Amino acid sequence: MIFVREIRKSFGRVEAVRGVSFAVEPGEIVGLLGPNGAGKSTTIRVIAGYLTPDGGAVQIDGFDTQTHSLQARRRIGYLPESAPVYPEMSVAGYLDYRARLFGLDRAARRKALGTALDRCRIADVARRRVGDLSKGYKQRVGLASALLHDPPVLILDEPSNGLDPSQIRETRSLVKDLAEKRTMIVSSHILPEVERLATRLVVIAGGRKRADGDLRDLLSRQTTRTLVAEVQDHTGAFTTTVGATRGVQRVGRSDADAPGWVRLTIEVLPSAPDPRPEIARQAAAAGVALRELREERPSIERLFLELVESGDGQAGPA
Amino acid sequence: MNQAWTIARRELASMFRLPVGWVVIALFLLLTGSVFAVALVPGAPASLRDFFGVSAWLLMPVAPAISMRLLAEERRTGSDEPLLTAPVSDTVVVLGKYLGAWLFMACMLAPTLLFPAVLWAVADPKPDPGPVLAGYASLLLQGSLYLAIGAAVSAMTSSQTLAYLATLFPILGLLLLGAVAPDTLPAWARAAGAALSVQARAADFARGIIDTAHIAYFLVGCAWFLGLAHTALGSRRWR
Numbered sequence: 412m413i414f415v416r417e418i419r420k421s422f423g424r425v426e427a428v429r430g431v432s433f434a435v436e437p438g439e440i441v442g443l444l445g446p447n448g449a450g451k452s453t454t455i456r457v458i459a460g461y462l463t464p465d466g467g468a469v470q471i472d473g474f475d476t477q478t479h480s481l482q483a484r485r486r487i488g489y490l491p492e493s494a495p496v497y498p499e500m501s502v503a504g505y506l507d508y509r510a511r512l513f514g515l516d517r518a519a520r521r522k523a524l525g526t527a528l529d530r531c532r533i534a535d536v537a538r539r540r541v542g543d544l545s546k547g548y549k550q551r552v553g554l555a556s557a558l559l560h561d562p563p564v565l566i567l568d569e570p571s572n573g574l575d576p577s578q579i580r581e582t583r584s585l586v587k588d589l590a591e592k593r594t595m596i597v598s599s600h601i602l603p604e605v606e607r608l609a610t611r612l613v614v615i616a617g618g619r620k621r622a623d624g625d626l627r628d629l630l631s632r633q634t635t636r637t638l639v640a641e642v643q644d645h646t647g648a649f650t651t652t653v654g655a656t657r658g659v660q661r662v663g664r665s666d667a668d669a670p671g672w673v674r675l676t677i678e679v680l681p682s683a684p685d686p687r688p689e690i691a692r693q694a695a696a697a698g699v700a701l702r703e704l705r706e707e708r709p710s711i712e713r714l715f716l717e718l719v720e721s722g723d724g725q726a727g728p729a
Numbered sequence: 730m731n732q733a734w735t736i737a738r739r740e741l742a743s744m745f746r747l748p749v750g751w752v753v754i755a756l757f758l759l760l761t762g763s764v765f766a767v768a769l770v771p772g773a774p775a776s777l778r779d780f781f782g783v784s785a786w787l788l789m790p791v792a793p794a795i796s797m798r799l800l801a802e803e804r805r806t807g808s809d810e811p812l813l814t815a816p817v818s819d820t821v822v823v824l825g826k827y828l829g830a831w832l833f834m835a836c837m838l839a840p841t842l843l844f845p846a847v848l849w850a851v852a853d854p855k856p857d858p859g860p861v862l863a864g865y866a867s868l869l870l871q872g873s874l875y876l877a878i879g880a881a882v883s884a885m886t887s888s889q890t891l892a893y894l895a896t897l898f899p900i901l902g903l904l905l906l907g908a909v910a911p912d913t914l915p916a917w918a919r920a921a922g923a924a925l926s927v928q929a930r931a932a933d934f935a936r937g938i939i940d941t942a943h944i945a946y947f948l949v950g951c952a953w954f955l956g957l958a959h960t961a962l963g964s965r966r967w968r
Contacts, residue, residue, distance in 0.1 A: 495807035
């Protein structure tokens with residue numbers, strides 16, 4: 412289990428992390444989400460024990476990373492951003508070195524090496540120099556080194572950074588496989604990546620936690636619902652009618668992809684009754700052709716923008 | 730300590746995998762070998778005094794070249810992140826890195842054992858073993874101190890060039906202390922300079938004198954600079 416309490420970290424005058432708290436239960440994959448420069452990597456580095464926080468505390472399986480640093484670190488498998496690995500070493504040599512650092516004896520090392528090479532699908536490059544490998548392979552070597560000691564806690568900082576789409580898919584499936592019975596934090600600024608991997612989201616922006624919760628719960632908390640309608644409304648009269656419908660906050664108007672058709676983006680209060688039947692009735696009454704009327708699925712992109720741009724520090728339960 | 734040995738072995742192997750390691754060894758052996766060959770004069774008494782004298786000066790540019798990568802390169806490439814989040818204390822990291830550099834220096838000096846072996850084989854009378862042993866002890870102690878200075882400096886920066894230069898100048902200072910102290914300095918300052926001077930101690934070693942005070946000086950110096958390296962490494966976690 413990971414327990415993060417009120418951590419703060421500044422670099423000179425820049426406050427990178429300002430009192431972030433959350434907990435990750437065993438078996439949970441938490442997606443740490445935020446724009447570039449939000450404080451994600453600093454938070455991750457504090458949790459992994461690379462940086463000492465100015466305030467607050469982190470516990471890994473009950474061990475404080477400051478007072479029982481080595482015990483805490485023994486329980487963590489950490490993949491830093493861009494997976495820095497010694498380029499002059501062979502893949503097998505590097506993994507053997509890492510296994511020794513984690514205190515694995517000869518038999519355990521051999522077993523761990525075989526498992527990590529197979530699991531991360533890098534057995535075919537085991538004898539090659541790390542510096543000669545592609546970025547995708549290097550990332551997998553970094554991941555393999557994080558798994559060697561079979562840690563109960565995995566912390567992955569931007570695991571898909573710089574990978575091509577097929578490598579991203581492979582890494583994602585690998586991370587999902589690894590998630591069983593492990594506590595995991597995956598940091599990313601790629602929203603679909605986190606959406607597919609995480610069971611829970613922690614959104615960080617400006618060094619503060621903006622939201623924390625189950626993805627579906629967070630999506631349902633969005634402050635507006637959006638409808639999309641495509642109509643033939645050359646005069647704009649129907650747009651005005653829709654704008655006056657009960658529960659409708661605002662109507663946006665743009666050209667649709669077919670000539671003569673107009674796309675209306677209708678923002679509706681979440682508490683209001685569904686206005687679609689009323690809009691359909693109004694279209695029929697006005698003789699306006701209506702070819703589409705649907706509610707836009709709540710998206711993680713919209714949620715993310717709402718949370719990051721709100722800047723109100725609104726945080727859900729930790 | 731197993732982990733310190735693991736780090737030392739990786740460090741040593743890495744130096745031999747990079748061209749800079751081989752270049753340093755080749756240049757050192759070329760220069761010291763030339764000095765040894767020139768000093769071999771038929772009929773003259775067998776001595777390695779010139780070899781030890783030149784080697785001691787050569788350590789001044791060579792030791793920073795060995796130590797500059799130790800921690801600076803790790804920081805520049807970000808490979809210190811996996812290292813410092815492994816269950817290894819900062820003390821073990823510093824000792825491992827230092828031991829790796831020290832072993833590389835020992836590997837560099839090892840082929841020069843051929844020189845006394847040659848003298849033993851061809852010279853008559855045979856060379857006195859005392860100054861030879863003292864000469865090697867002096868080289869190892871001086872090298873150990875310079876590498877410790879280099880480790881401390883390397884822990885403070887991410888630039889190898891800066892690490893090299895910032896190691897070179899303190900070593901030069903230690904070599905010149907006492908030797909160039911002007912008479913205008915107060916007596917206490919000249920005494921302090923003489924006490925800290927490496928050259929005065931090296932001169933005793935060259936005469937075959939192995940003084941425990943000199944050994945203590947180098948060992949305390951090593952411990953002090955390794956302590957500084959440890960503090961500098963620990964401070965990275967705060968910055």
